[in-house]
Amino acid sequence: MHKIEDIYPLIKDAFLNNLTIDIPVRGTSMLPMLRTNDYVTLKKIDRPLKKGDIVFYQRDNSQFVLHRIRRVLKDNTYVIVGDHQRRVEYGITNDHLIGYVISYKKKNKTYSLNRFSYKIYKLIVRCSLIRAIFGRLYHEKKI
Numbered sequence: 001m002h003k004i005e006d007i008y009p010l011i012k013d014a015f016l017n018n019l020t021i022d023i024p025v026r027g028t029s030m031l032p033m034l035r036t037n038d039y040v041t042l043k044k045i046d047r048p049l050k051k052g053d054i055v056f057y058q059r060d061n062s063q064f065v066l067h068r069i070r071r072v073l074k075d076n077t078y079v080i081v082g083d084h085q086r087r088v089e090y091g092i093t094n095d096h097l098i099g100y101v102i103s104y105k106k107k108n109k110t111y112s113l114n115r116f117s118y119k120i121y122k123l124i125v126r127c128s129l130i131r132a133i134f135g136r137l138y139h140e141k142k143i
Contacts (some may be wrong), residue, residue, distance in 0.1 A: 003066075005063040011098065015044035020102065023056070029082030030054070033121065038106050040066065042099035049075060052122045054101035055080065068103070068125070083125045094142060 007023060014021040027037045033042065042056055049055065053069045057080070068087060071079040078092040103112045111118065 008064070011042065018044065019065065021099075021123070022105065025104075029085050029086035030068075033083060033125075034104060035106075038104055040101045041103045041110075043102045044099055045094075045097055049078070049097070049100060050099065056098045056100070057096040058088075058098060059096065064098075114116070 004026070011021050020041050020043045022041050024036075025034045025040060026036055028081050032109045040054070040056075040128075048093065049069055049072065051071060052065065055069060055078075056064065056066050060065050063127055065080075067082045067085075067089070068078045069078050070081050073079065076094065077090070078090050078097075079090055081088045081089055086140065101113060105111070
């Protein structure tokens with residue numbers, strides 16, 4: 001499997017040609033929705049981003065990240081956090097952003113982010129108390 005650093009030039013090229021691109025998910029920060037070996041379809045940012053959007057961005061330390069926008073601030077920065085994380089990231093600007101997720105794939109089945117069930121899920125994960133409960137249950141299940 002390729003590293004994101006190796007795929008990044010392909011992402012930039014796809015976006016220059018107004019194409020979408022599928023990239024693999026790594027890590028646990030977007031559990032329970034996204035797991036390692038799932039794929040997300042990224043699209044070039046072509047609209048104002050909003051609370052609840054999942055974005056692919058690059059931190060100042062060059063690390064690539066896939067997390068959800070928690071808030072859009074008046075100074076045009078974003079507050080971002082993974083669905084399975086409590087640590088919130090501040091100061092993310094448009095310069096950090098690469099693309100946003102329009103769908104995801106699990107076991108070769110594609111799911112649109114326009115589905116009603118996804119919209120319900122998005123409401124649930126935006127509630128900190130519910131996220132904490134599900135996170136605790138997930139960790140207890142793994143032990």
